[in-house]
Amino acid sequence: MENYEQNLNSPAHEEDSDVRKGPWTEEEDAILVNFVAIHGDARWNHIARSSGLKRTGKSCRLRWLNYLRPDVRRGNITLEEQFMILKLHSLWGNRWSKIAQYLPGRTDNEIKNYWRTRVQKQAKHLRCDVNSNLFKETMKNVWMPRLMERINAQTPSPTYDPVESVITDPGQPIDKQTPVEPGFVLNPDQHRHQFVQASELCATSSNSPAETLSDVQDRVVNGSGYDPAGQTGFLELNDWGCDDGDNMWTDDESFWFLQDQFCHETTSFSYN
DNA sequence: AAACGAATCAACCGCTACTCT
DNA sequence: GAGAGTAGCGGTTGATTCGTT
Incomplete structure (x- = not known):
């Protein structure tokens, strides 16, 4: 005193x-x-x-x-939390404190650091801007469904959606002004189709005129991760988020859907 | 074991919004 | 309404840790 x-x-x-x-x-x-x-x-x-x-x-x-703060949560970001971050960031952008409200015990700073170190690194691997439509759509239509698969593999419910389960919970601090996208991609069977849709969308986007899907195709198929024998293009995407097997991607996991789409279906689109 | 680069994360900074007088 | 003080947010930095050679 x-x-x-x-x-x-x-x-x-x-x-x-x-x-x-x-x-x-x-x-x-x-x-x-x-x-x-x-x-x-x-x-x-x-x-x-x-x-x-x-x-x-x-x-x-x-x-x-x-x-x-006693309720601050430390340690690895779980798969569910990763999904939440990706999903909520797709809705709100860099509104870290708002995103943190939906991740009990996590701080805006931690989420921000996660985004910068893990997510932006993936953009770097793809050699595209983290704010580009290409990256956003790839995240939304490829990485998030993949995460969902892994989450569902861990939980009994095949259609569990960690984001919807929070957003529809009346006990949560929902900003009612915020539009929530209905029917977000959750079904693994739809990956290919939806990725193509996304690819088409971003390929024709005026926001990323210099970035085309074929650019990324080159990077995936001709990059260091290309396996000519297996005809499988894959990126080194095994370093997401968590340790001890909680990564979004397992070691050597193929980005089969990318390769498949690039090599067989993308020819039906025109890229302006 | 040492050196180096990359990754991580705690903390700072500048700005804006809000509240109070 | 104006101005001061404060809280909160997002961007950035720099020290530390980790992994690789």
């Missing part, structure tokens, strides 16, 4: 010169946890001052929300 009085009476510029940055120590964490327990998790500047921590309110808030 002594520090509180001192800091309240100190001019702002003096506090600024004394502000601490960088990683938090265990002692700082303990102090912050104690003060939040007493004062609640609001009025962060007040907490920062009254605790005696030489941190800004912003820094305290971030530390609490991303690390110290």
